[in-house]
Amino acid sequence: xxxxxxxxxxxxxxxxxxxxxxxxxxxxxxxxxxxxxxxxxxxxxxxxxxxxxxxxxxxxxxxxxxxxxxxxxxxxxxxxxxxxxxxxxxxxxxxxxxxxxxxxxxxxxxxxxxxxxxx
Amino acid sequence: xxxxxxxxxxxxxxxxxxxxxxxxxxxxxxxxxxxxxxxxxxxxxxxxxxxxxxxxxxxxxxxxxxxxxxxxxxxxxxxxxxxxxxxxxxxxxxxxxxxxxxxxxxxxxxxxxxxxxxxxxxxxxxxxxxxxxxxxxxxxxxxxxxxxxxxxxxxxxxxxxxxxxxxxxxxxxxxxxxxxxxxxxxxxxxxxxxxxxxxxxxxxxxxxxxxxxxxxxxxxxxxxxxxxxxxxxxxxxxxxxxxxxxxxxxxxxxxxxxxxxxxxxxxxxxxxxxxxxxxxxxxxxxxxxxxxxxxxxxxxxxxxxxxxxxxxxxxxxxxxxxxxxxxxxxxxxxxxxxxxxxxxxxxxxxxxxxxxxxxxxxxxxxxxxxxxxxxxxxxxxxxxxxxxxxxxxxxxxxxxxxxxxxxxxxxxxxxxxxxxxxxxxxxxxxxxxxxxxxxxxxxxxxxxxxxxxxxxxxxxxxxxxxxxxxxxxxxxxxxxxxxxxxxxxxxxxxxxxxxxxxxxxxxxxxxxxxxxxxxxxxxxxxxxxxxxxxxxxxxxxxxxxxxxxxxxxxxxxxxxxxxxxxxxxxxxxxxxxxxxxxxxxxxxxxxxxxxxxxxxxxxxxxxxxxxxxxxxxxxxxxxxxxxxxxxxxxxxxxxxxxxxxxxxxxxxxxxxxxxxxxxxxxxxxxxxxxxxxxxxxxxxxxxxxxxxxxxxxxxxxxxxxxxxxxxxxxxxxxxxxxxxxxxxxxxxxxxxxxxxxxxxxxxxxxxxxxxxxxxxxxxxxxxxxxxxxxxxxxxxxxxxxxxxxxxxxxxxxxxxxxxx
Numbered sequence: 001x002x003x004x005x006x007x008x009x010x011x012x013x014x015x016x017x018x019x020x021x022x023x024x025x026x027x028x029x030x031x032x033x034x035x036x037x038x039x040x041x042x043x044x045x046x047x048x049x050x051x052x053x054x055x056x057x058x059x060x061x062x063x064x065x066x067x068x069x070x071x072x073x074x075x076x077x078x079x080x081x082x083x084x085x086x087x088x089x090x091x092x093x094x095x096x097x098x099x100x101x102x103x104x105x106x107x108x109x110x111x112x113x114x115x116x117x118x119x
Numbered sequence: 120x121x122x123x124x125x126x127x128x129x130x131x132x133x134x135x136x137x138x139x140x141x142x143x144x145x146x147x148x149x150x151x152x153x154x155x156x157x158x159x160x161x162x163x164x165x166x167x168x169x170x171x172x173x174x175x176x177x178x179x180x181x182x183x184x185x186x187x188x189x190x191x192x193x194x195x196x197x198x199x200x201x202x203x204x205x206x207x208x209x210x211x212x213x214x215x216x217x218x219x220x221x222x223x224x225x226x227x228x229x230x231x232x233x234x235x236x237x238x239x240x241x242x243x244x245x246x247x248x249x250x251x252x253x254x255x256x257x258x259x260x261x262x263x264x265x266x267x268x269x270x271x272x273x274x275x276x277x278x279x280x281x282x283x284x285x286x287x288x289x290x291x292x293x294x295x296x297x298x299x300x301x302x303x304x305x306x307x308x309x310x311x312x313x314x315x316x317x318x319x320x321x322x323x324x325x326x327x328x329x330x331x332x333x334x335x336x337x338x339x340x341x342x343x344x345x346x347x348x349x350x351x352x353x354x355x356x357x358x359x360x361x362x363x364x365x366x367x368x369x370x371x372x373x374x375x376x377x378x379x380x381x382x383x384x385x386x387x388x389x390x391x392x393x394x395x396x397x398x399x400x401x402x403x404x405x406x407x408x409x410x411x412x413x414x415x416x417x418x419x420x421x422x423x424x425x426x427x428x429x430x431x432x433x434x435x436x437x438x439x440x441x442x443x444x445x446x447x448x449x450x451x452x453x454x455x456x457x458x459x460x461x462x463x464x465x466x467x468x469x470x471x472x473x474x475x476x477x478x479x480x481x482x483x484x485x486x487x488x489x490x491x492x493x494x495x496x497x498x499x500x501x502x503x504x505x506x507x508x509x510x511x512x513x514x515x516x517x518x519x520x521x522x523x524x525x526x527x528x529x530x531x532x533x534x535x536x537x538x539x540x541x542x543x544x545x546x547x548x549x550x551x552x553x554x555x556x557x558x559x560x561x562x563x564x565x566x567x568x569x570x571x572x573x574x575x576x577x578x579x580x581x582x583x584x585x586x587x588x589x590x591x592x593x594x595x596x597x598x599x600x601x602x603x604x605x606x607x608x609x610x611x612x613x614x615x616x617x618x619x620x621x622x623x624x625x626x627x628x629x630x631x632x633x634x635x636x637x638x639x640x641x642x643x644x645x646x647x648x649x650x651x652x653x654x655x656x657x658x659x660x661x662x663x664x665x666x667x668x669x670x671x672x673x674x675x676x677x678x679x680x681x682x683x684x685x686x687x688x689x690x691x692x693x694x695x696x697x698x699x700x701x702x703x704x705x706x707x708x709x710x711x712x713x714x715x716x717x718x719x720x721x722x723x724x725x726x727x728x729x730x731x732x733x734x735x736x737x738x739x740x741x742x743x744x745x746x747x748x749x750x751x752x753x754x755x756x757x758x759x760x761x762x763x764x765x766x767x768x769x770x771x772x773x774x775x776x777x778x779x780x781x782x783x784x785x786x787x788x789x790x791x792x793x794x795x796x797x798x799x800x801x802x803x804x805x806x807x808x809x810x811x812x813x814x815x816x817x818x819x820x821x822x823x824x825x826x827x828x829x830x831x832x833x834x835x836x837x838x839x840x841x842x843x844x845x846x847x848x849x850x851x852x853x854x855x856x857x858x859x860x861x862x863x864x865x866x867x868x869x870x871x872x873x874x875x876x877x878x879x880x881x882x883x884x885x886x887x888x889x890x891x892x893x894x895x896x897x898x899x900x901x902x903x904x905x906x907x908x909x910x911x912x913x914x915x916x917x918x919x920x921x922x923x
Contacts, residue, residue: 019156019157023151023154023157023285024139024140024150024151024154024156024157024158025136025139025140025150026156027154028132028135028136032132057153057154057155060155060156060160061153061155061160064155064160064161064163064164065160065163067163068163068164068165068882069884070163071163071881071882071883071884071886072159072162072163072290072880072881072882073159073160073163075831075832075881075882076159076831078830078831079294079829079830079831079832089153092153093153093154093155093160096139096149096150096153097150097153097154099135100135100136100139100150103128103131103132103135104132104135106128106131106132107125107128107129107131107132109128110121110124110125110128110129111125113121113124114121114122114125117121
């Protein structure tokens with residue numbers, strides 16, 4: 001359980017740092033790295049980084065848009081078929097970031113396993 | 120097993136990365152697009168309008184005060200810094216729009232949207248948009264001052280672009296997945312060509328030629344007369360033209376080629392037009408001249424205009440600017456004010472070209488062969504190979520139509536002659552107007568104007584008012600350019616131009632006002648040939664009557680007039696129809712509808728059903744009357760509205776009134792009730808689907824985003840009264856794009872509004888915040904600051920400093 005929490009926090013922190021100078025896929029790199037360093041087991045390999053990045057993106061998106069009364073996100077939620085509901089858009093944003101992170105973490109885990117067996 | 124898992128998870132990682140990083144169909148790259156660190160969430164921002172920004176190459180500090188409307192008031196120590204700041208500030212609020220418009224002008228849309236844009240891009244290139252822009256730049260190169268300021272403007276725009284990180288890109292770039300490009304003077308030239316093209320009048324030479332062949336000359340002249348029977352020209356009829364000592368070109372004996380094509384390029388919007396008027400101090404209740412202007416253009420978001428104040432020791436000017444162009448286009452300073460309406464003169468003609476052979480290296484001219492040149496138009500297409508269009512040029516201009524474009528004969532083409540291709544210095548005109556102090560300065564500023572032909576209204580603090588119909592107009596022979604011309608006959612060339620001082624104009628007329636609303640510039644006594652390309656016939660009469668019957672007027676009267684919804688067109692036809700049509704043939708429901716029309720006071724107001732019934736009725740009536748012009752595979756155009764109503768009233772039994780698809784012989788009187796029945800049917804169907812058809816709902820006015828009215832970024836169901844023929848020329852997606860009224864007191868008092876907002880960012884509250892007030896006919900008091908330290912009304916201030 002403790003490992004899960006460490007991975008969760010580390011993923012967010014590394015993603016936050018990498019996003020300062022890397023594009024959106026920095027979240028994939030972050031979860032890939034934490035998957036190697038703080039290896040998890042079973043389904044946690046996927047859902048912990050998924051949750052970490054989803055939370056990161058959801059909180060960040062909410063913070064940016066709520067301070068502007070969701071002016072743009074309401075419109076984007078018309079553009080993408082969410083009936084103008086900015087909360088759905090925020091949720092989808094989180095899921096997309098989470099998916100990318102979770103899948104990259106699985107790949108990270110496989111790399112870590114391979115490295116371990118070799119060593 | 121380990122390796123299989125490794126490879127599978129690697130593939131999954133690559134796949135998710137690819138899907139989220141790539142634009143798939145119309146869907147933006149979702150990862151990039153939604154990542155809060157770089158995607159659209161970064162555009163959720165209030166417009167930062169305070170603090171200090173350092174800009175490369177500024178000579179001194181520039182202060183930019185913003186008011187409650189987000190209108191920037193720029194205070195610079197010299198003109199160079201002023202225009203640099205204009206470039207920077209405009210880009211800051213409108214960059215995507217200004218770049219997109221120049222891409223459209225230059226035929227580069229395919230670079231952004233892919234192959235879908237190719238047909239549009241080819242048409243732009245074949246109109247010679249780049250050719251004309253290059254010619255203008257050549258002229259400007261001889262004017263170091265204009266060139267210097269154009270460069271300053273470009274530098275200002277580039278200063279903005281260079282500060283952008285991908286996360287700061289305007290949202291449209293993220294949506295379409297492309298990025299900003301450096302600005303340069305060429306782009307400003309492209310933008311000005313875009314305006315010139317949009318306002319170049321209704322060019323139907325090829326359609327008219329088809330009609331001449333089909334119906335004969337007599338019938339054609341009946342439908343398309345040079346003057347309508349009612350004409351209240353821009354320059355009042357009292358004007359004496361005896362000072363003109365140049366004669367109209369004599370008509371040659373040679374024949375016109377009766378040849379034309381089946382399909383023509385998309386035309387500028389037929390409703391592009393405007394109103395302007397000014398009253399002299401004698402007619403103004405305060406004793407100051409007052410001027411008003413409202414240009415009627417497509418209603419777009421971001422709006423076509425960006426309002427700002429530009430102050431330097433040499434000038435203090437306020438008004439509407441065009442994002443991408445230098446200076447104020449419609450506005451005022453402490454001494455003068457000016458407004459423009461489209462003069463819609465026939466400045467574009469077509470020549471039939473006979474090539475010597477399929478190589479198109481020479482064409483027939485003056486009993487010999489003349490060499491052509493070729494311009495290779497490289498059209499880059501996103502995701503595809505570059506398309507190269509070879510456009511042949513003759514001494515007339517580009518051969519727009521040939522066997523590769525809307526025509527089929529390899530040895531034949533149609534060349535365009537357009538005043539817009541002639542190089543001219545549009546920048547100098549506005550640099551001078553912005554600084555102008557009196558009538559002479561105004562005249563000097565507009566004296567070299569070439570295109571687009573405009574009616575420049577003027578009023579000054581000194582009390583002068585004036586109006587010039589300005590542009591470069593060929594001195595044509597009677598009928599020249601109405602139909603296709605013979606490109607091989609030197610007599611069909613434009614022989615000379617009307618000297619600018621003989622362009623129609625008036626200064627301080629006795630009636631105490633000047634006005635134009637795109638009507639005929641002159642009456643029959645003007646000694647040069649002016650072709651009727653469908654001059655406006657209703658707004659101008661309402662405006663002139665309004666100003667004539669009042670002894671004095673004030674700003675409030677001007678507001679009322681700009682928002683006037685009186686429908687003179689309906690007034691001139693409905694009573695006639697009501698007294699002539701056979702009403703027993705109508706059903707009870709239809710009778711009820713007709714009663715609404717009987718009770719209508721011709722005011723095209725929102726809470727009335729009259730305008731809804733009328734607009735549907737006249738639409739069907741017009742179609743039924745001119746069903747002869749609906750022929751498929753043949754480029755034709757039906758007569759103008761004024762002449763349609765004239766024909767219905769004075770030639771009710773004309774063969775054109777017959778509906779060709781029915782065995783009966785219809786007359787205009789039959790058409791009245793037939794079209795009314797069709798309208799009633801349409802209205803009832805609409806009602807079943809949408810509810811009440813009061814004008815408020817039925818009209819469905821909207822302001823659409825530049826990207827094909829992208830619904831998410833557009834505004835729909837805007838409650839604005841009027842229609843295209845009322846003074847408040849608010850059509851469905853077209854209308855008063857900037858309403859301005861200026862009283863020339865010291866300092867001037869001005870009000871203005873436009874259907875949009877100052878910010879181009881859909882994530883800003885300033886994106887569309889003017890629309891409701893605009894629709895309701897409200898105005899904002901324009902904050903015309905006299906010095907940078909008296910900051911009443913200023914909500915925030917930003918300082919631009921030279922980069923150390």
